[in-house]
Amino acid sequence: MSQNELRFGIWALVHGNRAALHDPEEPYDASFARNRALVLEAERLGYATTLVAQHTANPLDRDLDQLEAWTTSAALAALTSRIEIIAAIKPYLYHPVVLAKMALQIEEISQGRFGLNLVNAWNRPELEKAGLPFAEHDARYAYGAEWLSVVSRLMSGEAVTHHGAHFHVDDYQLRPAGKFRRRPTIYVGGESGPARALVAAQGDVWFINGQPPDDVRGLIADLRARQRAGAPLRFGLSAFVIARPTQAEADGELARLAGLARLDAPLRDIQRSNTDPAVVMMQTIARTPSVGTNGGTAAGLVGDYDTVARRIAAFHGLGVDTFMLQFQPFEREMRRFAAEVIPRVRRLTGELPVAPRREA
Structure with a gap:
């Protein structure tokens, strides 16, 4: 299995459009019924992976529905047979022993098709309103690095003894x-200095927010130059197509969506006010006007079928192997992409299309 194997995935619609x-x-729909149908269809269409973002409350409007990531991922793992299920996790919400056990259970349900996506929380009220600490940016990454070191060893079946700044585990x-x-x-x-250090030391795949090729080239070069143990780091890119x-x-469609x-400007203003200004993701997104989340159309995947295919192939040439995609209307455009763009790429x-990864 090649290191730079090309895979296409979709963002699950945990908070709708x-x-x-x-x-x-x-129409807005963040129901499990819709997401179940969406992921099952994506699997049939040949998509290799899906990302289930984690929010306990809707980050835009608390009156809007919000799907929970880990219960949803467990259910999707049982319903699917080929597609990889990636659940995002914010370390402050779960003790590493509990989270590692949950991850291993979904790994068992899926028979080796599970991944977790570590993100350090940017939405301050999500933690503070629950009485949980929201540390400063670099402190959150220090916490996340220690948290992940425990989780990774537990998921590998080790008997873990760990006494650190935040966690004490004895022969677990x-x-x-x-x-x-x-x-x-x-x-x-995450694209900050602490995020890059964390992924270089402990990650398998670095998720990059949607941005132009020259920026992606620089990010990949930086991570490839860093020392790490084990297999080379792989790279994923978020993009709205x-x-x-x-x-x-x-x-014309870009203009319509814009x-x-x-x-949604009033809701986006609320989101910005709730966001830690030190989060590099938000700084990256602000540099290039776009639609979609996590960089969206800033990656430049807007155009005729051949143009979009060429741009994806160019990103792949830079080292991106996993494209985590967004569309709107999602189902219709997901089908169009599978029929028109994937064969061109x-x-x-x-x-040729490939089965999900099973090694780690």
């Missing part, structure tokens, strides 16, 4: 472990 909430073509071991591979895959997000038969049609997104890169 990714570009604009007031879209007459996609979890079973079953290692039935399908050494441990579930560890994805890490608008692919149409012609560039004019794609530009206009709708402006209706495969022809450009000379790769």
Whole structure:
């Protein structure tokens, strides 16, 4: 299995629409029923992975529905047979022993198709309103690094004794472990200095927010230059896709979604006020106007089918192997991408579709 194997994935709709909430073509729906149907269809269409973001409360509007990541991931693992299920996790919400056991249980349910995505919380009220600490940026990463070091060893089946700044664990071991591979895959997000150090030391895959190729090239070069033990780091990219038969049609759809997104401005203002200003993700997103979350269309995957395919192939050439994609309306455009763009990318890169990874 090649190191730079090309995979396409989708963001689960844990809090509904990714570009604009007031879209007459996609009414708001963050239900489990919709996400179950979405992920099952993505699997049938050949998508290799899905990311289930973690929010306990909706980050835009607390009156809107919000799917919970880990119970949802367990259910999706039982319903699917091929697609990888990645659940995001914010370390302050779960003790590492409890979370490692949950991860191993979903690994068992999925028969080796599970990954966890460590993200250090940016939404201050999500923790503070629950009476949980919201430390400063670098302190959160120090906490997350210690947390992940315990979780990773427990997921590998080790008997763990750990006495650190935040956690004390004595001769703790979890079973079953290692039935399908050494441990579930560890994805890490974040682009700050502490985030890069953490993923270089402990991650398997670095999730990069959507941004232009030159920026992605620099980020990958920085991580590849860092010392690490074990297998080389792999890279994923988040992107919002608008692919149409012609560039004019794609530009028209981008304009439509951008206009709708402006209706969400009051909610986005609330989100910004709740966000730690030290979070580099928000600084990155602010540099390039876009629609969609986590960089969205800033990656430039807007255009006719051939143009979008060429741009994906170019990112793949830089070292990106996993593309975690967003669409709107999601189901319709997910089908269009599978039918029109994926075959073009495969022809450009000379790769055939592949099964999900099972090694770690």
